[in-house]
Amino acid sequence: MSVVARFEIRHTQFLNHLGEPTQPLPDFARDPDNLIPYYRAMVLTRTYDAKAVALQRTGQLGTVGSSLGQEAIGTVVGSVMQREDVFLPTYREAGAQIARGVTMTELLRYWSGDERGSDYRGPRQDFPVCITIAAQCAHAVGVAYALKLRKEPRVAVTMMGDGATSKGDFYESLNMAGTWHLPVVFVIANNQWAISVPRSVQSAAETLAQKAVAAGIPGEQVDGNDVVALRYVFDQALQRARSGDGPTLIEALSYRLTDHTTADDARRYRDPEDVSRHWAMEPVARLRNYLVLQKVWGKDDEEKLIAECNERVQAAVNEYLATPPPPPGAMFEHLYATLPAALAWQRDAAASGKIHG
């Protein structure tokens, strides 16, 4: 018997749950002011998420999922990516999308059930929200293939949940990305739950990061509620991809502090105590504590920020609510580049509000 391959999975944390450094911070974080933009972005995300849920509760929005408790991941991913990179989100990534330049108005339109919400004015090449779990992984591999083929120093970044790591698409994509050494970063937002199914039921694997081993690519675990660690690990993965050194899988450990979506009631299946325990580790307070400890953030800043976030979110809501409804004929718009002749009668009927018979 001989050992023919060895692997280890590293976990990175810089700030513990109290916001105290557990080791010297990396360069970019030496000046705590550099971390303030992440804090602001997280608070904006939390404000937006809360508002979206409130709109749903009052019948002004469709089913929507909040990123409460896991804002750090999307925020860092969306902020650290270059503008010209390509992002392929799942449905719980308002933070990342906002950071990428998708407007909150667009997000609200989409979640209200209006296709126009995916016509992002900002990041034109970013993918729309992917509802079918893990499918975006394959799309990201295809995008990365194109970027590499054209020798562009751009990276495809995709996010997914812990549940997504059970889908064939996820593994096939990692494997192809590895084979072709593509510029793509896969980020798992491991919030410990896939609706009612806990992480332990998804897989017997000790970590989700180790799923990278199956594809022969690097896999890293990171404290997903620690902005500094996230930025550090994600930065390295982006650089690796951008410089031609291939894909990375990142497992960011976090926790879903609220229901799966507004259609869910998590009290049915999980212990509220488990949730309480995780409130002590959540990312927003953690970073605030650090900034306060560093004396770069105070009560006034906080109040101003909250007011500003509320205002921005409200402005988006107003704009969203003022959106005229899509005309019925829109069903046939952009279905094909040019509507086939065979469908003209259907389109005409739809436009007139009658499509059948």
Added chain:
Amino acid sequence: MSVVARFEIRHTQFLNHLGEPTQPLPDFARDPDNLIPYYRAMVLTRTYDAKAVALQRTGQLGTVGSSLGQEAIGTVVGSVMQREDVFLPTYREAGAQIARGVTMTELLRYWSGDERGSDYRGPRQDFPVCITIAAQCAHAVGVAYALKLRKEPRVAVTMMGDGATSKGDFYESLNMAGTWHLPVVFVIANNQWAISVPRSVQSAAETLAQKAVAAGIPGEQVDGNDVVALRYVFDQALQRARSGDGPTLIEALSYRLTDHTTADDARRYRDPEDVSRHWAMEPVARLRNYLVLQKVWGKDDEEKLIAECNERVQAAVNEYLATPPPPPGAMFEHLYATLPAALAWQRDAAASGKIHG
């Protein structure tokens, strides 16, 4: 940074390519006579495969794939499994199937394009050959679930090629087997090629055994041309499964010494020198060398065995060739437990040789 998980993949070999022990042999192999049945089974498999290819070349059989060079794997798997275990084969496992008690006549019927070939008289619960790559992995998980649910000390064993390890089904199955700790053994017959695609193009993973890491289950690499190592490693995996300790993935390293199937011409895409090199490592000569070194096998034994194998294969061929063709109405037999009324007219038309209009 801390290391949160560590893995290593072991490779097992007992007999080198010359048939010389590289370390003390395990108990079961101490008496070389114990290895003779494997040798006989491998030679029978090789005789059968050669005959099947010859039948195809002369228009007496459909497309068929030979296991030339990788006979050890199937032979060991089929022989070491208990009768009451359940085997889920792919299409290149005549050796394993014969060892399980499928008759060569049945195999020939199947490969001639006759469904009756899958109505095995012997292992009634074994699955038929699975042509769609890796699908059998999921079926094996389902079988293993049933065995465990009923608390039966039985094991599901499935085989697949190196190419199969790129399919989502493969990963999903490993993951589910891990989650539920099922009595199933996955054996990869890594013959280095998936038709024209070499192992290096299937995956950047250094070993295929390490794909087990993604599922949190044990993964082992074994010299797939070494009967002793195969039996040793497979035995352990079977025992683990049977005693409730869950699934194992085994990567058996071998080489496809011939075309993918009779429909293929491997000279189109691979270097004949590569093939020649691997002839030096093939399993039949290796075990014969060992048995000869141990003085338990000689020229007479060999001649007798070859004659016997030829005879057995020829008897099966004769029986196969004497099989009356299936009647046209057979298309509708066993389609449902009871043919639905809606299909009666189609069945009647088919039985009369006319099914349309």
Added chain:
Amino acid sequence: MAEITLVEAVNLALAGEMERDPSVLVLGEDVGADGGVFRATLGLLGRFGKERVIDTPLAEASIAGISIGMAAQGLKPVAEIQFSGFVYPALDHIVNHASRLRHRTCGRLTCPMVLRTPCGAGIHAPEHHSESVETFFAHVPGLRVVIPSSPARAYGLLLAAIRDPDPVIFLEPTRAYRLFKQEVDDNGQALPLDVCFLNREGSDATIVSWGAMLHEVQIAAARLADEGIMAEVIDVATLKPLDMPTILESVAKTGRCVIVHEASRTGGFGAEIAASIAEHGLLSLLAPVQRVAAPDCVVPLPKLEHYFMPDVDQIVAAVRKTLEFA
């Protein structure tokens, strides 16, 4: 006898059959503690334990695939796919294996599994949650495809599906889950598969439909009756194998036929029925067969959903149109 909803009827059938037959088990995403996202499996975990009420990892292909292995071993898995838009990864195992295991092995191995999935639009759900997928399955030899339209049908047909020795795709119209209640006797009696049900007798036109659309069809029929037009209403219930004799008999009587379904028109299963009528009932037709179906576009997000779905007016108009002839 209690008045229950369609989803409660599904639950009742599952619980009853699990009680009666220890080889029945349910599996799928969130079917355990959560009781399924629609609560179809509510309470089963508590009653039957986690070995028979299995929360699977998130992997539809394998939910179908492992069901085949279980079924081959004599279990009766009832697998749930959470929404029909996620059923496509399961299709490979269903088409290539479940539907043919019996045939390929000459009956040596069989596949008595049920694949349940909610289907259809009308509940303002997100993308991919509102698909009508019956067409994909109804073309596949070796399968049964069943869609209930009411609580009582759901109860009786699901029992039949579980007891059937072959694979059954059981499509549950999401919109009908809680649309209305009906008295359902939990008597363990299955309804027959492979036959259409006559929901309403009539002499002027035949309306053929299935699933949630029956609701609109019944309203349309009542409205037509007010005008003196007596429509016969047929609930297909089992799409495959299709009971054409019942449909043809009705069309022979009425001479007119409107087929209503929620899936997109082109290549929808309504085409099969219309084609069969054209083949075998042409001479009794007094008017062209009309199809009222969703248009050939992607199911829109909720804002336009109601324009996409066939409605009562359209059904009424189609019936009237058939009456314009002759």
Added chain:
Amino acid sequence: MAEITLVEAVNLALAGEMERDPSVLVLGEDVGADGGVFRATLGLLGRFGKERVIDTPLAEASIAGISIGMAAQGLKPVAEIQFSGFVYPALDHIVNHASRLRHRTCGRLTCPMVLRTPCGAGIHAPEHHSESVETFFAHVPGLRVVIPSSPARAYGLLLAAIRDPDPVIFLEPTRAYRLFKQEVDDNGQALPLDVCFLNREGSDATIVSWGAMLHEVQIAAARLADEGIMAEVIDVATLKPLDMPTILESVAKTGRCVIVHEASRTGGFGAEIAASIAEHGLLSLLAPVQRVAAPDCVVPLPKLEHYFMPDVDQIVAAVRKTLEFA
């Protein structure tokens, strides 16, 4: 101008378009050094290099999935699924993503991909290698589904498919790959999509078909002509979107229609055509529309394959049957 086979025409179209348009690439299992198991991609690796002629790992779902990502980035992937029986895992990406990427993003992202796959029976192949899968795709809004019936059509339609700005499922009848040769001018000229082709004019009956069955249909038409029955033969070519006007026009002239396809009858795409005729051409019909199709059973292994496939006799009989009326 050389006489070439259908598979050579596919190869010619691929090579020519890769030459003309650097954004075209091909991917799939064994498409590289092996040139594809049918040799459709023969020589492409040598000419265009492994970045544009991509041997993928064995994973059909992702072959489709990554094509979507490539296409969204402006490439024109032409993906090959090795046999149609292996296409089901790809369906999820095709239905849920490829077909709707343009619509969901209001045209911001598009999906100009082609998914090629051999299809159909008749070459004595192993299990799962002989499936007719057009029905699954032809029901899906946002797709184009194309099947050539001859070398010239394969060449022209494949060029059109690659140039089309939307996803095209391009089904290549395996049996026709080397069935006959035809002169094909490698002039880079595409044929039109979305239209049926008139293969033969006639006044007595219309035979509608696609793919390899056109071969039997032509023979049947010739045989009927010997008896003085002039059949009009239509090659549908693009199943979706379907050119009904051409079919209806022919049926209006002949009053009789036989639809021939190799897929199983129930829910096959012939049903859509028959249904549309029943809706829009009923008044010109002199006889019931006949469908000649494979029966509703699993494609048999080679020994019974020929009983499964529609043949010339059956087509002739069906046409005669339509002539018995009126």
